[in-house]
Amino acid sequence: MSNDFEDRCDVHCVHQDKVITVKKQMAGLGDPVRLAELFKTMGDPTRLRIIFALMNQELCVCDLAAVTGASESAVSHQLRLLRQQQLVKYHREGKMLYYSLLDNHVAVLMKQGLEHINE
Amino acid sequence: MSNDFEDRCDVHCVHQDKVITVKKQMAGLGDPVRLAELFKTMGDPTRLRIIFALMNQELCVCDLAAVTGASESAVSHQLRLLRQQQLVKYHREGKMLYYSLLDNHVAVLMKQGLEHINE
DNA sequence: AATACATATGAACATATATTCATATGTACA
DNA sequence: TGTACATATGAATATATGTTCATATGTATT
Numbered sequence: 001m002s003n004d005f006e007d008r009c010d011v012h013c014v015h016q017d018k019v020i021t022v023k024k025q026m027a028g029l030g031d032p033v034r035l036a037e038l039f040k041t042m043g044d045p046t047r048l049r050i051i052f053a054l055m056n057q058e059l060c061v062c063d064l065a066a067v068t069g070a071s072e073s074a075v076s077h078q079l080r081l082l083r084q085q086q087l088v089k090y091h092r093e094g095k096m097l098y099y100s101l102l103d104n105h106v107a108v109l110m111k112q113g114l115e116h117i118n119e
Numbered sequence: 120m121s122n123d124f125e126d127r128c129d130v131h132c133v134h135q136d137k138v139i140t141v142k143k144q145m146a147g148l149g150d151p152v153r154l155a156e157l158f159k160t161m162g163d164p165t166r167l168r169i170i171f172a173l174m175n176q177e178l179c180v181c182d183l184a185a186v187t188g189a190s191e192s193a194v195s196h197q198l199r200l201l202r203q204q205q206l207v208k209y210h211r212e213g214k215m216l217y218y219s220l221l222d223n224h225v226a227v228l229m230k231q232g233l234e235h236i237n238e
Numbered sequence: 239a240a241t242a243c244a245t246a247t248g249a250a251c252a253t254a255t256a257t258t259c260a261t262a263t264g265t266a267c268a
Numbered sequence: 269t270g271t272a273c274a275t276a277t278g279a280a281t282a283t284a285t286g287t288t289c290a291t292a293t294g295t296a297t298t
Contacts, residue, residue: 013215013244015178019185022172026186028233029171032164035232040162044256045151048158052148053141059134061275066138067145074257076276095265095274096132105235112231113154114147116224132274163286180245193287195246214244214295 041085046070047078055107058100160204165189166197177219
């Protein structure tokens with residue numbers, strides 16, 4: 001049984017009952033670091049532009065550069081991140097790579113985020 | 120009519136038709152910097168823990184410190200960010216400040232994010 | 239008024255991040 | 269095989285970020 005918070009509790013105010021309850025609930029968060037990575041990945045304007053651009057059609061890297069206004073190198077770097085985070089996938093056609101969203105979870109998050117912004 | 124991408128288009132491959140279409144769609148993104156700020160705010164494990172803890176009840180700063188495992192100072196700094204981003208609100212009761220989520224958009228984002236993580 | 243306490247704030251520091259520039263990889267075509 | 273081109277990758281750099289420590293603010297209590 002974990003009581004690693006009690007040292008702290010004794011010192012300050014802390015509502016022990018509440019804290020114990022909430023601590024148990026925290027299990028539902030799963031791995032906060034992993035979830036934070038997802039949100040962090042969406043926490044950059046360039047990547048957001050890339051994701052948004054890919055919501056309706058697949059695009060190659062230089063298309064994405066043109067659309068987002070970022071350099072092709074910058075876009076490529078960001079695409080790597082998006083790949084690592086499993087947000088996008090791609091397929092090759094000749095010299096070019098066509099990127100698209102891996103699933104629609106990201107699109108849903110995007111829409112929900114936009115809703116929040118627009119109050 | 121904006122054609123600031125044509126310089127770039129001429130140089131490389133770029134599918135001009137697609138790019139023009141998508142560029143128009145990009146208006147739907149609103150202010151990407153603003154939206155990125157929202158996601159960035161949720162892109163930190165400590166802040167995510169705070170938000171998650173506040174999903175079912177209001178808590179004071181030292182409760183949050185105990186629950187998240189972060190120092191009270193660290194929590195306080197993060198709460199300022201969350202306030203600035205309009206994700207949390209608080210009310211005073213004596214010496215203590217009780218924080219809670221400002222609206223449920225954040226909670227929805229959180230749940231959606233968790234869903235993505237769990238495939 | 240003085241003290242205690244919960245929280246906020248500022249400065250400092252170490253680490254993470256986004257972009258740029260230079261270079262590498264892989265494909266197509268002569 | 270050599271050249272051109274789309275994209276990837278690595279190193280470097282400037283900036284942003286999260287935490288800590290020290291200090292300030294505001295409230296309650298004596």
